[in-house]
């Protein structure tokens with residue numbers, strides 16, 4: 003029976019654009035162009051590599067996001083994923099990480115899985131906790147932050163490079179893994195891939211389909227609330243210290259005044 | 264209906280290649296260029312993306328796309344660098360296309376899969392030391408040896424792109440052959456045929472690389488043929504149809520060069536916009552001066568009209584309509600736009616624009632050849648005048 007891989011991919015505002023919050027203090031996802039989170043491209047790449055090595059695997063890409071998030075799915079399909087699942091519901095607006103993980107978990111269960119692959123963090127929320135939350139909700143082991151990953155038989159194996167040590171880890175399937183930006187550059191879609199993506203199935207699901215009540219998610223269901231947000235002040239010009247014999251001392255005073263030393 | 268927007272698939276291809284050019288080509292190409300080195304690593308990556316197989320059918324290892332897809336890619340690559348763009352252009356439109364268009368089933372099966380994957384590059388040898396514009400005056404000869412059923416090629420070719428890389432697999436050579444028909448005086452008539460010469464064939468050699476003004480990360484060689492023998496089956500298309508064949512190939516190629524020139528013209532706008540915002544003089548960004556703004560506005564206008572011109576020519580080609588005049592106009596207009604934009608972009612960059620480490624210096628050096636290669640500007644004007652029904656001005 004073929005290996006079922008689900009890759010969670012997030013559609014995020016383009017970091018090179020002018021990112022803002024909307025009036026209700028949620029991320030403004032309408033006025034900025036979005037794209038498939040770069041960190042999730044690594045997840046897609048590793049899933050495709052595992053699928054290619056296995057010879058008998060099916061890769062499903064899953065996103066929770068607004069209408070435009072289908073662009074992220076199309077990109078992943080162009081890269082070579084087999085099918086896509088898009089969870090989209092107006093009531094999802096304002097959902098926090100707890101709610102997002104609940105939606106993802108339900109959608110993963112509905113799709114069926116042996117291996118869930120996530121990125122190391124989204125490039126907008128950057129909490130990096132979804133993989134752990136998914137592991138808890140799905141009741142399967144987690145092997146996170148891998149820079150190398152592979153599946154052998156019923157086991158997923160990987161390498162985690164930490165500051166102090168390199169760990170070789172493995173877990174029995176089904177399992178959740180997350181991969182880092184050191185796991186290998188993501189492939190560029192070929193034109194054949196782009197053309198083929200047009201014909202691949204994209205399943206759209208709403209909260210009803212997943213048996214989730216609207217009040218479990220959304221702003222109302224969130225455990226945290228953002229009261230206000232202030233844009234980071236523009237960078238100031240900086241201070242130029244002219245060395246007239248006292249340069250060292252002045253530098254030290256500056257650093258001390260900024261509490262660096 | 265009049266619509267110059269790309270289909271969603273062509274648009275996605277454009278964005279993909281733009282990202283590749285920005286992330287992979289831009290950081291590395293300066294180094295290759297500086298040392299006149301062929302960028303094997305980048306070319307291999309382009310091969311993995313399927314760029315070399317874009318307009319060819321999937322059954323031969325291609326991507327099942329069209330000529331428009333190729334041109335979209337050339338524009339985005341040239342927006343960052345022309346050496347990689349011309350490597351792709353020459354390999355696909357001059358190297359592989361004649362085999363796709365005129366080759367036998369056997370020739371296609373032998374060559375196209377490797378050409379499509381980018382493992383192997385093809386080249387097209389038309390220009391000779393004695394002349395390029397007057398392609399009908401080819402002097403290289405191919406004599407048929409009935410005893411061995413081979414062609415025996417003698418002569419030389421110059422300025423041939425992709426002819427001497429480590430991955431060059433073949434050169435398609437235009438050569439004079441003897442016709443079965445006779446001239447009025449009874450002497451045998453000579454005609455031009457195209458013949459596939461695989462790399463490594465005894466008697467065929469490529470000289471060392473030229474020292475060029477631009478396109479320094481692209482491979483250009485002089486070729487010589489001394490009793491070079493290839494099987495009779497290497498004839499491409501019908502004997503004596505060589506001239507008509509390469510005219511068709513060159514007509515198409517002009518659209519590809521126009522797309523490439525448009526990319527260079529647009530790259531000049533990109534670089535100038537950011538430099539004009541960054542560089543300060545007299546207490547404000549140089550871009551605050553109307554004279555700089557107007558220069559950039561004119562540059563954008565030239566890039567834009569160049570794009571419309573090649574889109575129009577390409578849409579006629581893809582629709583199977585006559586495109587000779589439109590292709591010549593696009594090539595002429597965009598190459599002149601590229602040269603002008605490169606000159607203006609260098610001017611906006613001041614002294615830094617004259618330093619090789621700045622992309623605009625590369626653009627400046629790479630622009631001039633666009634008015635020369637695949638038909639000079641004079642040749643384009645001749646073609647346009649002829650398409651308007653004017654009599655050829657014969658010496």
Ligand SMILES: Cc1cc2nc3c(=O)[nH]c(=O)nc-3n(C[C@H](O)[C@H](O)[C@H](O)COP(=O)(O)OP(=O)(O)OC[C@H]3O[C@@H](n4cnc5c(N)ncnc54)[C@H](O)[C@@H]3O)c2cc1C
Nearest residue numbers: 010028066096097099120121123124127128129130131132
């Ligand atoms: C339309 C929409 C509106 C939202 N509004 C709010 C809000 O107002 N307030 C709030 O607190 N949160 C909101 N969220 C949720 C939030 O943006 C994150 O999706 C969630 O908190 C996950 O945290 P993170 O981005 O830090 O993920 P991380 O834990 O950093 O992500 C790790 C990995 O999890 C996967 N992943 C994360 N998010 C998704 C996803 N959406 N789809 C598929 N895979 C995913 C990816 O593989 C990713 O690499 C919203 C989400 C959406 C889609």
Ligand SMILES: Cc1cc2nc3c(=O)[nH]c(=O)nc-3n(C[C@H](O)[C@H](O)[C@H](O)COP(=O)(O)OP(=O)(O)OC[C@H]3O[C@@H](n4cnc5c(N)ncnc54)[C@H](O)[C@@H]3O)c2cc1C
Nearest residue numbers: 387388389390394395396422423424635636637638639641
């Ligand atoms: C970097 C580079 C790469 C190239 N790659 C290839 C390749 O892959 N394959 C290939 O076959 N060739 C290639 N070429 C050759 C190129 O196509 C020729 O250089 C071009 O066609 C001009 O030919 P020529 O150099 O012989 O100039 P000439 O034909 O000698 O022309 C000299 C000048 O006279 C003008 N002229 C000629 N005839 C007329 C006329 N009737 N009326 C008015 N003006 C006229 C020309 O416009 C030009 O200005 C390449 C050249 C370069 C520099």
